[in-house]
Amino acid sequence: MERIDVPLVSIGLPVFNGENFLRRALDSLLAQSFFDFELIVSDNASTDQTREICEGYAARDARIRYIRQASNLGGLENFNSVFREAHSQYFMWAAVDDQWDPEFVQTLLGALEKDRTAAGAFCPYQLVAEETGEVLKGIWTCNYENRRTFFRLLEFTRHYRDTCIYGLIRREYLEDIKFAPWAWPNARTPYNLVYPMIYSLLSKGNFLVVGEKPLWFKNVTISRWHSTPFMAHPLLGYIAHIFRKINLLLRSVHYIYRASRSTWLVFSVIPILLVRFFVDSISPMYAAIRIWLSGKKISQLSPHEIWKLGVR
Numbered sequence: 001m002e003r004i005d006v007p008l009v010s011i012g013l014p015v016f017n018g019e020n021f022l023r024r025a026l027d028s029l030l031a032q033s034f035f036d037f038e039l040i041v042s043d044n045a046s047t048d049q050t051r052e053i054c055e056g057y058a059a060r061d062a063r064i065r066y067i068r069q070a071s072n073l074g075g076l077e078n079f080n081s082v083f084r085e086a087h088s089q090y091f092m093w094a095a096v097d098d099q100w101d102p103e104f105v106q107t108l109l110g111a112l113e114k115d116r117t118a119a120g121a122f123c124p125y126q127l128v129a130e131e132t133g134e135v136l137k138g139i140w141t142c143n144y145e146n147r148r149t150f151f152r153l154l155e156f157t158r159h160y161r162d163t164c165i166y167g168l169i170r171r172e173y174l175e176d177i178k179f180a181p182w183a184w185p186n187a188r189t190p191y192n193l194v195y196p197m198i199y200s201l202l203s204k205g206n207f208l209v210v211g212e213k214p215l216w217f218k219n220v221t222i223s224r225w226h227s228t229p230f231m232a233h234p235l236l237g238y239i240a241h242i243f244r245k246i247n248l249l250l251r252s253v254h255y256i257y258r259a260s261r262s263t264w265l266v267f268s269v270i271p272i273l274l275v276r277f278f279v280d281s282i283s284p285m286y287a288a289i290r291i292w293l294s295g296k297k298i299s300q301l302s303p304h305e306i307w308k309l310g311v312r
Contacts, residue, residue, distance in 0.1 A: 007063075009037035009090045009105060010171070012082025015054075016044040016075065018096040021219070022053050028099045030061055034106040039094075040085045043068045044078045076179040076193070083174060091171040097130065098166070101215040108168035111210045119205030122167030125216040135217065142167075144202055145209045149260065152202040153269050157276050160312045162194045163218060164207060173204050177255065186244040192312065195248055196255040203259035222302045238284055245280050249273055283310045 041054050058064040108121040127136040142164035144155045177197045181187045257266045287309040291298055
């Protein structure tokens, strides 16, 4: 049965064994200046203190709806589950290790309320070192705002920054898309999974960039370890990388057409998707050469440093 007292905004927080960051995330979200929201926390059968932390917070704040999964659904399905539980007009995903300025929701909501045709809104953001808590230099943005659909898709294809999925989005625009695994051999790889979803959103409406002040702070690891698949076993990893990029190309075309129902748009976008496919196909080799010429070993680089070399 659908809730009668539906708030204007739903925040979905999927978590698994998140005790190290959970209190900070909950405090950051509950401190929002905008009050009319529900916080849906889906605990993916955690084995640490996540349950105790969530139950304690839920007892103190009625806006929290805590759901304990009986068994581990997997990370992707847990992200899907918090959206299925939401009924508000606006929705946003929240990662357990990120932080938000108190004005985050209010600022993005104000922009969307003024522009009823926009699919979503996001803001400038900064990166935070997970190990030290230090805010890293630089302000980042996902600037895909444009009244013309083709140019939104073009800008996203050029930059491939997917952090805007953590912005505030009209829930109706998310109803026909979800986090879905890639085909073998990338079934357990999270890389690029959100890209087709962003293509769908950008095909449906504008994505606003709000303000100049960073309102979101994303955790990144600066430790000298990496999870970039092609680095662990270069040849097999590179083959898997190519398979994933083919899968991404096909799924993106499908999502763009399903969202827009425009054959013209699809055929106009395919050439830039093919160019992106070519760039992504050679970027691991380019990164490997750069690392070799620098005299470093791959194991000395963090995932963020690999990303800065252009590997997506």
